Amino acid sequence: MNFKLRPYSAYKNSGVPWLGKVPKHWEVRKLRGILRRVTERNRPDLPLLSVVRERGVIRRDITNEAENHNYIPDDLTNYKVVQVGQFAMNKMKAWQGSYGVSQFKGIVSPAYYVFNLSGVDGRFFHSAIRSRAYVPSFTQASDGVRTGQWDLAEARMREIGFAIPSLSEQTAIVRFLDHYDRKIRRYIRAKQKLIKLLEEQKQAIIHRAVTRGLDPNVRLKPSGVDWLGDIPEHWEVRRLKEVTTPIEQGWSPQCDAWSAAEHEWGVLKVGCVNGDKFDEGQNKKLPSTLTPIPELEVQDGDILVSRANTRELLGLATLVVNPRQRLMLCDKLFRFRVKSKRIDPQFLVYAIRQKTSRAQIESSTNGASDSMQNIGQDVVRNLWLSLPSLDEQRKILVRLEVQTSAIVTTIAQAHQEISLLREYRTRLIADVVTGKLDVREAAANLPEDAEKDNISEEFEEPIEEREEAIDSELETSLGD
Numbered sequence: 001m002n003f004k005l006r007p008y009s010a011y012k013n014s015g016v017p018w019l020g021k022v023p024k025h026w027e028v029r030k031l032r033g034i035l036r037r038v039t040e041r042n043r044p045d046l047p048l049l050s051v052v053r054e055r056g057v058i059r060r061d062i063t064n065e066a067e068n069h070n071y072i073p074d075d076l077t078n079y080k081v082v083q084v085g086q087f088a089m090n091k092m093k094a095w096q097g098s099y100g101v102s103q104f105k106g107i108v109s110p111a112y113y114v115f116n117l118s119g120v121d122g123r124f125f126h127s128a129i130r131s132r133a134y135v136p137s138f139t140q141a142s143d144g145v146r147t148g149q150w151d152l153a154e155a156r157m158r159e160i161g162f163a164i165p166s167l168s169e170q171t172a173i174v175r176f177l178d179h180y181d182r183k184i185r186r187y188i189r190a191k192q193k194l195i196k197l198l199e200e201q202k203q204a205i206i207h208r209a210v211t212r213g214l215d216p217n218v219r220l221k222p223s224g225v226d227w228l229g230d231i232p233e234h235w236e237v238r239r240l241k242e243v244t245t246p247i248e249q250g251w252s253p254q255c256d257a258w259s260a261a262e263h264e265w266g267v268l269k270v271g272c273v274n275g276d277k278f279d280e281g282q283n284k285k286l287p288s289t290l291t292p293i294p295e296l297e298v299q300d301g302d303i304l305v306s307r308a309n310t311r312e313l314l315g316l317a318t319l320v321v322n323p324r325q326r327l328m329l330c331d332k333l334f335r336f337r338v339k340s341k342r343i344d345p346q347f348l349v350y351a352i353r354q355k356t357s358r359a360q361i362e363s364s365t366n367g368a369s370d371s372m373q374n375i376g377q378d379v380v381r382n383l384w385l386s387l388p389s390l391d392e393q394r395k396i397l398v399r400l401e402v403q404t405s406a407i408v409t410t411i412a413q414a415h416q417e418i419s420l421l422r423e424y425r426t427r428l429i430a431d432v433v434t435g436k437l438d439v440r441e442a443a444a445n446l447p448e449d450a451e452k453d454n455i456s457e458e459f460e461e462p463i464e465e466r467e468e469a470i471d472s473e474l475e476t477s478l479g480d
Contacts, residue, residue, distance in 0.1 A: 005437040016161035023435040026165050032158035035115040044076035049106035051090040056100020079107035080114050085122045087115040091152040095139040096257060101126035124170035127177055128433035132426055163434055172443035173432055179446050184425045191414045202407045207354045209396050213388055223386060227360050231386040241381040243343045244336040250296050250329030255284035265292040270306045270332040273318040280323050296328040303345055305334040308374045315361035315375060317352040319345050334380055347393040351385050
């Protein structure tokens, strides 16, 4: 990052156990001295806002409310007004960081809190309070009322300590963090563009292999199916339902917001099918108050297909290989197995993911917006597939392993580098806003045009995070 950061020259005890020592000239205040709760209503003409973990206060996308199971009443007069610069909080999800200083004027759920800030720069407060240094304090100040939604105890929240430098130092910290956040996002964007190019290259190799086989000079014949076009003359055309068991769907109870431990029951998230391999880490813990359904536990050899997701991820398939125990199928996934000894399950997964199958799936989707599309079981059951012999399928799989292994390794390395960059950014923010590192000199030496360096967020947010970005607002019927 081309800078060296050091601790401050002198520290003092903050009086807050988890905060530890802070720079000697910093002040430590309770949030009760910074936040003043306000309530303004009766502005249904203003745009709807949401308060989410990933980004704080955002403009609300009302085009996909049905798919997100969010409820918006006809009468919005009871919704609370949020002004630019005010601090808004989803008090039921404050424990996971669903709060932030708003850049927009709009209205939020009547169950939310809205505060004015006193004696602190709003940009500094936003960066600091949303850092991993402070979020655990909101968790401790919240009480569990039901799975995934813990009610924030305002009295305990007001006692949370907050470290405050001078206003000029707050400005320097904000400038420093903004500049290096843009640099980190630039690195991440470059890695994500590389991943996209490599994925396209890999998919082109796979598509060629699963539609033409190993012989580039193979003779072709009309398939008789418009979707498939010409196929190798010794291949046959089958519908998916002819070679698989009946399709099953799972269960999507309201789960905890974290993954299940090895000994706990978990419910798979739809993101488990997005990558090259089945990702069992994409799950949420089943609450202990709910009884698991053993029949929905995924098994080795299951094929999973997403039935609800964004357009680009809808209908993706994966093969379950040696999964951990106690993972259940969710309602957004289809499950089936091959029933014919003439079909290799991994080849079938490749066939479902390639272009001709994707075209069939995308022609049959439904949904209010691209952010959440759906397909029915019949769409998957009736997919047209072109299939070689089992022996040729296995030879194709071996060839694909050789041809794509280097690409897969490079993609995995790029993902790892992105994870490390994000972790670095998270740690850097926490250290800077709590005074563990002094950035005053670094901020003063930044180029004058640093603020003009705008970086697109097109690639920044992972799709699986976008999927959960809009909080459930079923509590909007609750009063203040």
